[in-house]
Structures are given as structure tokens and as C-alpha cells.
Amino acid sequence: MNMTQIFKDNGQVIPATIVEAGPCLITQVKTESKDGYQAVQVGFATKNKLSKPLAGHLKSLPKFRYLREFRIKGEKDFSLGQEIKVNIFQPGDRIKATGVSKGKGFQGVVKRHGFHGSPASHGHKDQLRMPGSIGSTDSSRVFKGRRMAGRMGNDQVTLANLEIIQVDQEKNYLYIKGAVPGARRGLLLIQGPGEFTIIESSQDTVLDPKTAASQQVAADQPDEAKIKNSTLAKTETVK
Numbered sequence: 651m652n653m654t655q656i657f658k659d660n661g662q663v664i665p666a667t668i669v670e671a672g673p674c675l676i677t678q679v680k681t682e683s684k685d686g687y688q689a690v691q692v693g694f695a696t697k698n699k700l701s702k703p704l705a706g707h708l709k710s711l712p713k714f715r716y717l718r719e720f721r722i723k724g725e726k727d728f729s730l731g732q733e734i735k736v737n738i739f740q741p742g743d744r745i746k747a748t749g750v751s752k753g754k755g756f757q758g759v760v761k762r763h764g765f766h767g768s769p770a771s772h773g774h775k776d777q778l779r780m781p782g783s784i785g786s787t788d789s790s791r792v793f794k795g796r797r798m799a800g801r802m803g804n805d806q807v808t809l810a811n812l813e814i815i816q817v818d819q820e821k822n823y824l825y826i827k828g829a830v831p832g833a834r835r836g837l838l839l840i841q842g843p844g845e846f847t848i849i850e851s852s853q854d855t856v857l858d859p860k861t862a863a864s865q866q867v868a869a870d871q872p873d874e875a876k877i878k879n880s881t882l883a884k885t886e887t888v889k
Contacts, residue, residue, distance in 0.1 A: 669824040748839040749832035753804035807831035
């Protein structure tokens with residue numbers, strides 16, 4: 651994923667993240683009668699080698715790097731190898747983006763929690779960025795949840811109410827207003843309103859925008875696909 655600026659006719663400048671989605675293919679359809687619940691498994695991004703069990707599972711399908719499963723409601727007509735594309739998104743759609751934040755390693759309390767530190771005078775030598783007291787000594791232990799130094803980042807983060815500014819169907823790019831969690835080439839899940847329904851047409855796969863439910867999408871950053879409900883994607887640098 652990469653960030654850019656979009657210039658409006660009125661002179662407004664909007665910061666945006668370029669996300670490329672897909673191609674995402676349905677690799678498995680689970681049914682209530684056979685598996686006990688209804689879901690579809692979606693594959694995204696290919697790699698050179700697969701383990702034997704995974705190769706047998708995918709069979710004639712591409713060698714997908716990522717497989718994700720999405721629950722569905724009601725009877726849906728999904729088939730193996732069906733493609734989910736990005737044209738189901740429209741400018742103005744409100745979405746949620748879920749990804750893994752950048753890892754920053756072991757950090758102190760000033761950077762990790764925003765502590766102000768100690769005064770730089772009056773006997774505070776070598777104590778400027780120390781955490782200070784960690785509580786009473788009567789309990790003889792440190793209470794759970796105490797803010798201290800430790801690993802920072804590399805956590806699952808979800809940003810809600812993000813807006814899609816543009817949809818580039820030729821390059822399969824989504825322009826999302828603001829920033830999204832994670833680094834370049836990171837896997838990203840995009841969720842938007844609507845029910846996961848694929849309508850086959852002569853050219854493109856389209857999602858019915860009138861249905862109401864929660865839709866989950868897996869979005870990527872550079873590749874080809876279109877997703878509005880349940881799909882997978884990965885972020886990459888776009889030049």
C-alpha cells in the first residue's frame with residue numbers, strides 16, 4: 651500500500667491510501683448439511699510451493715498464499731473458482747479496515763504509553779524517561795494491567811468509518827481516505843455494508859448493493875480483484 655493525495659476541483663486536498671484487491675477466488679464452499687455451518691473460503695495471492703495437504707486441497711486452483719474463511723447467511727449460489735472483484739465498491743462507501751500494525755520492538759513508557767518523564771533538574775540524573783513508582787509495596791506484587799515498557803505494535807488494529815474516495819477498475823485500486831493499519835505488502839481485510847452476494851454478468855462479478863447485512867472483504871494492495879463483502883487482500887507498494 652502507498653499513500654497519495656487526491657486534488658478536488660474546489661482545491662481541497664485529500665490524503666488517501668492506494669489499496670489493490672485480489673484477484674480473490676472461492677476455494678471452498680461449506681454448507682450446513684455437510685459442515686454444520688455456511689461459509690466460503692477465499693484465496694488470495696499466489697506463491698511457488700505448497701505443502702502436500704494444501705496442494706491437495708486446492709487441486710486445480712492456483713497456489714494461494716492466503717486462505718480466509720467467511721461466514722454467510724441464507725442460501726447462496728456460490729461455486730468453486732468463482733472470482734470476487736473490486737467493482738462492487740463505489741465511491742462514498744463507508745468501510746472498516748483491519749490489519750496488523752507495524753511492529754516497533756521493545757519500547758519504553760514514554761513512547762509506548764505517552765508518559766511525560768521526569769523533570770530535567772533537581773536530582774533526576776538518568777531518570778528522565780523512567781516509569782517511576784509502580785505501586786504500593788504492601789501487595790508485594792505488580793498489579794495486572796500496569797503500564798510499563800514492553801513490545802509495541804504488531805497488533806491487530808481495526809479502523810472504522812473509512813471512506814472510499816475512488817475505485818479504479820482497470821488497475822484494481824481502491825483509494826481509501828486517510829491511513830490504514832499495517833505496512834506495505836501487509837494483508838488487509840475490508841468490511842463494508844451489505845450481504846455477500848455475487849451476481850454473474852457477461853463481464854464482471856457484481857455485488858447486489860441493496861441487500862443489508864455485514865459484509866467482509868479481503869483487500870490487498872497491488873493486484874487484481876474486486877471485493878465488497880468477503881474477500882482477501884494484501885497491501886503492496888504502488889508506484
